[in-house]
Amino acid sequence: MGVVVEDDKNAEVKAPDGGWGWAILIGCFIITGFSYAFPKAVSVFFKELIKEFHVGYSDTAWISSIVLAMLYGTGLGLALNFQPSLIMINRYFDKRRPLANGLTAAGSPVFLCGLSPLGQKLSKVYGWRGSFLILGGLLLNCCACAALMRPLKTSGKQKSVEGKDAKVSKNKKKFLDFSVFKDRGFVIYTIAASVMVFGLFVPPVFIVNYAKDLGVPDTDAAFLLSILGFVDIFARPLSGIVAGLKPVRPLCVYLFSFAMIFNGITDLGGSFARDYAGLTVFCIFFGMSYGMVGALQFEVLMAVVGTQKFSSAIGLVLLIEAMAVLVGPPGAGKLLDYTKVYKYVFYLAGSEVVLSALILGIGNFFFISRRAKSHDIEQKENVDAKNQEEREPGVDSVEVEQFLKTKTENNEILPTPETSV
16 A cells, blocks of 8 residues: 555565564563653652642643653653664564564553552652652663663675675665655654644543542542553554554554544543543543554554664654654643643544544555555556567567578579468
8 A cells, every 4th residue: 555665675684573582572661661651650740749839730741741752852861762672673573573563562551550550659658759769760670671682693695785785884874864754654654643642642641630630539540540551551462463464564554543543532532521430431442542553653654664764764753753742741731721621631632633643544545555556557557568569469580580491592482381371
C-alpha cells in the first residue's frame, strides 16, 4: 500500500532477530517503562503541589509536560536512554520487529502499575520531596540497561561491501538526515503524530485528580492508573503480534489510525463518567487503545522510512512532538482552571486524537497508497508492452539465412519447404 519501505540489506548488518537481541529487548523494556511511566506517575503528587505552592492545575501539569518534552525533544535526561533504545531494537530485529516493539512498549504499563501506587505510599511517608529522591534513585537503573547495548558485528563480506560503498557510509554518519522530509509518508506521519500528542497524554495526567474531585479516596484514585496500566500490559504485545502478521504488516498504518480513533472516542466517552465505576470502565478501554497506539507508533515510523533513515527520522519526529507535548497537558489544565469541569478536558483530548487519526488515514490513502497503486499500474503496463513487442511476428534470422543459401548461380530461388509456401 505504499507504506512499507524495503531496506537495502547489503548496506546494513543483518538483524539477528534473536540472540543478544533479547538482552537488548529487556533493557529497552526497562528504559521504556521508566521513560513513559514516570511522567504519568508524578500526577499522584499534584494535590500536594497545588496545596503547597498555591497554584492551579495548569501549573502542575507543566511538570509532566516538561518531563515528556525533555524525553522527546532535547536529547537530555531519559532521552539519552530512550531514543537510542528504539534504534537498537530496529537494528536487532527485522522479521520479529513488530513483536519486539510491542514487548518493549509493554514496559510503560508494567512500570505504571507499580510506580503509581508506590508514589502514593511514598508520598504519605516521605512527602513529595522525599518521594522524588527515591524515584530518582530508581531511575538510575537505566544505566545498567544502557550497558547491555552492543553494536552488531559485521562479517568479512559485509566489511568489503562497506569499503566499496565508503561514500554511502559517509552519508549515513550524518547527525540528522533532513532528506526524510522529502518522503510524503514521513511528513504525513509527523503531522498526525504531532496533533495526536496534544491530547494523548492528557487523560493519564488528569485521571487521578478527576477521581479525587469526585470524592474517591486517594489510594483508590491512584489505583486507576494501575488498572489502566494492567490492561495496557496485554494490549501492547497483542498489538505487536497482530501488526506482525503477513496480511496486516503492509497495512499497519491503517491499524495505527484505527488505534488512534479508538483512543479518541474513548476520551470522549470518558467525559460521561460520574463515579468510580465509570472511571474504571474508562481506564479499561483507554488502556486497550493506549496500548495499541504505544505498540504501533514507532513500528509504523520504521515501516515508513526504513532502517537506514530511522535514526534521523525518530530524532526529528520526537523533536517536533516535544513542542506539542509541552503545550498539551498545560493547555488542558488551563481549560480546567477556567471551566472547573473535567469533561471539557476529555472533549478536547479526544477531538485532537481523532483528528490525528483522520490526518494519517486519509493522508496515506490519497497521497501515498493511490500514488503507489498508479505507479504499480504504470510498471505493469510497461511490462505488458515489452512482452507484446516480444510476441509480435517478425522475420526469423534463421529463415533469412536459409533463404539466401537457396539461391542458384542464375539468381533463381530453389523450392524449399520454407520458400514454396
